[in-house]
Amino acid sequence: MAQPTLKSILGKRSETTAWLKSWATLTGTDITVEDNQHNLLFCTENNPENEPAYPVQLEDEMMGWVKGKGEAAIMANLLSLMLQKEADKKKLGSEVLNLYQELNVIYNFSEKLSQTIDPDIIAQLTLEQAMHSIPSTSGVVISWDEESRRLEIPARAGAALFDESLLLGNSHLLLKIGLSGQSEIMHDISFLKQKGIVESDAQSLIYAAMKVKHRILGAIIMTDKNADQYTAAHLKLLVTLALQSSAAIESALLFEKNIREVREREEAILRIHEVTKKFVPNEFIRLLGKTSLTDVKLGDQAEKIVTVLFTDIRDFTTLSENMTPDENFRFVSSFNERLGPIIRLHQGFINQYLGDSIMAIFPRQPVDALNAAIAMQIAVYELNVERISQGLPIIKAGIGMHTGPLIMGITGDEHRLDAATISDTVNTAARIESLTKYYRSPLLLSGETLFQIADQDKFLLRQLGKVQLKGKYKLLSIVECLNGNPEKNLQKKIVTSAYFTDAMEAYFEQDFKNAIEIFQSIMAIDSEDYTALYFMENALRYQQSGVPENWNGAEEMVSK
Amino acid sequence: MQQKILIVDDEAHIRMLIEQTLEELEDEGVEFLTAENGEIALEIIKEEKPNLVFLDVMMPKMNGMEVCRRVKKELGMEAVYIVLLTAKGQELDRLKGQEVGADVYMTKPFDPEVILNKAKEVLGIA
Incomplete structure (x- = not known):
């Protein structure tokens, strides 16, 4: 820090100069003031050349002289005092500047920290700032990962004066120096050198703990090749940087944790959604004009002309007699597993599994249902080829379908809802299916369904006349489809x-x-x-x- | 000829800070002048013709903008390099600063290094 000079307090615009001039005039004193280089800084009209010179001093240093009669001695003392005051002012100013610079560093540092949410980048920024503000040969940030319960080094800078593997392997030692939550300048680092953690040419070491409340997140450690490199001001600044960085890392970790939890929750919801759509078909919800099951409420309904298809395993009771309940369940499941995909392939959806029978709805066009039924018959035939080779009895499935209006809706009560279909079309389709037993034909459709199929020539069909279903006056034409044989x-x-x-x-x-x-x-x-x-x-x-x-x-x- | 820097701010600690920041220039023979308001600043600029002025905008008795306008536009002292200083958040002043002919514009709290480098650049000191 530059000391004030006589020249600096006796400038042209200086009040001291003006005051000196009026004092000399009022008292009629002749004086001159010279600095320590013998430059003349002030003189009255009459130059008191042969008078004694009185020294002006600042902390034992000769700053100049006042020449003149006896009063000049008082003036010399006064100027010494003023220099001292000026020096004090400068010292204070320099301290204020240091504080201001520190403030500026912290201000810029917070700004940088606020722009990132990555804990590793925060550690790097912190070390960069620390190395810039506190010149050091080498520095590292060590962090303690709560989850993996391991030490990590997310940031390093300067020359490699640390042995990182020893640093990480020696958590006991680190707990003592860096992770104890303390911060200090270490004067004696010989034990660290002995352990090989710090290179032998390191001479001084400073560290500050990174912590939030009483939880230790890690530490910043810096070392230098010069002895006594670090001051109390350095330690204070490092502690401030470490604390700021800790807060930023803590919020970054919290943010990461929140993101992770939200993602897990989303995945859980997605899984629930995946499962519910298997229970209540998406098509059903779409036909109600809704996009999600959560939008559906009691009383929602929609009417549409659809083709309803029923399948049933012939003589299931006889078949199941020789099976355990478990085998029975698996048998029905494997049957359903084969037929389900065929229904979906032909734009239909399964409304309900009823034991050994399936009720499917084809909302698009009746020919979809007929194509599906033929494919199902072929699938049953293929299944039978397998069963014969395994010495099992063959399966026969009856399929019946009918086309007509259908009301789909949400029924039940406040606490228990179900997707229901209410329609005479469903009853009729079920009865046509049961006719397959009488006619001993596996695939029957109603005249109404056939009527809406454009390319009837593509199918091999036989008219089986009309039936009067129980409790109904209307006669129903029954058509047999031979395809799939x-x-x-x-x-x-x-x-x-x-x-x-x-x-x-x-x-x-x-x-x-x-x-x-x-x-x-x-x-x-x-x-x-x-x-x-x-x-x-x-x-x-x-x-x-x-x-x-x-x-x-x-x-x-x-x-x- | 001796180079001069004028520091104008109504707050004593800011004047002290800038002076302290630029202290090393004293060894290069640069003289520092200070003023605590716009009127005094204008007087000193006229008399001393400083090479560089650090000029606070918000001041009683003639603000920094007005001082700058008079120096650059009325007195035609284009050679005086003027750095306008304003508090952070008053960035709207930037346009006005250009209008009155300021050479550069800085915000407080300032970075001491930036201030020192600017002074060295203007005075041609390496």
Whole structure:
């Protein structure tokens, strides 16, 4: 720090100069003032050349002289005093400047910290700032990871005066010096050198703990090749930087933790969503005009023309008799696992699993349901090939479908909701499915469904006449679809299909004799045409005991 | 000719801080002048023709803007390099500073290093 000079207090604009001049005039004293280089700084009109010179001193240093009679001695003392005051002022000023610079450092440092939320970057910024403000040969930041319970070095700077592996391996020692929550300038670092943690040419060491309340996050350690490098002011600044950095790291860690928790929660919600959509089909929710299950409420409903399809395993009761409940469950599951994807592939969705039967809805167009049913029959056939090779009995599945209006809605009460379908279409489809037992045909559809299928030529169809379902007045046309039969059976059916039409015509005209003859010739070609057999047996019965009154050809279905 | 720096601020500690910051220039023979308001500052600028002025904007008796305008526009002392100092957050003054002809504009709290480097640059001291 530069000391004040006589020149600096006796400048042209200085008040001291003005005061000196008026004092000399008032008292009629002749004086001169010279600095220690003999530069003349002040003189009255008459130069007192031969008078004694009185020294002006600042802390034992000769700063200049006042020449003149006796009064000049008082003036010399006064100027000494003023120099002393000026020196004090400068000293104070320099201290204020230091504080101001420190403030500025901390101010800029906080600004930098506020721009990052990465704990490692915060550690690096802290060390950079510390190395800049407190010149050191080498520095590291050591952090304590709560979760992994390990020490890490997220930042390093300068020459490598630390042995990092020893530093990390020696947590006991670190606990003593850096992680004890203390901060200090270490004068004796010989024990650190002996352990090899610090290189031998390090001479001084300073460290500050990074902590939040009483929790230790880590430490900043710096070392220098010069002895006595660090001052109390350095330690104070380092502690301030360390504390600021700790607060920033703490909030960064909290932020990371929050982000992680939010992500975990989101994933959990997503999983719940994934599961719920398996229980209540998304299509169902979409048909209600909603995007999510959470939007659905009691009383929501929508009406739409759909095709309802039922499948059922024939003689399931007999099949399950020989199975344990567990085997039973697995059998039904494996069956459903094969058919479910086929339904979805054809734009349908499963409304309900009812034990060994499935209820599916095809909202787009009836041909989707028919294509799905054919594919399902093929799948059952393939399953049977496997079962035969395993020595298991084969499975037969009946499929029936009907097209009509359907109301889908949310029913139940405040505490228990369920997705429900309320429709006569569902009942009718279920009954058509149960007809597959009577007609011994695996795939039946209603006239209403067939009516809405454009390319009927693509399918092999046989009209089975009309039925009157129990409790209903309206007659329902039943159509058999032969597609999905194994290839060899299909060939015979194609050959006999023209006869079948003729036979059914004769049957409905009550020409039972003719009908029986044609059915017999069909049976001669295809002994496995059980549908033909069914109608032939009916015809035989009517031939013997006559038809009921008002017989219109429709079968009256009394069961289901 | 001796180089001069004038420091103008109504707050004594700011004057002291700037003077202290620039202290090492004293060894280069630079003379420091100080003023505590705009009127005194204008007088000193006219008389002493300093090379560089650190001029606070918010001051009683003629603010820094006005001092700057008079020096640059009325007195035509273009050679006097003027650094305007304002408190942080008053950045709107920047445009006005350009209008009145200030050479550069700095905010308080200032970075001592920036102030010292600016002075060295203006005075041509390495």
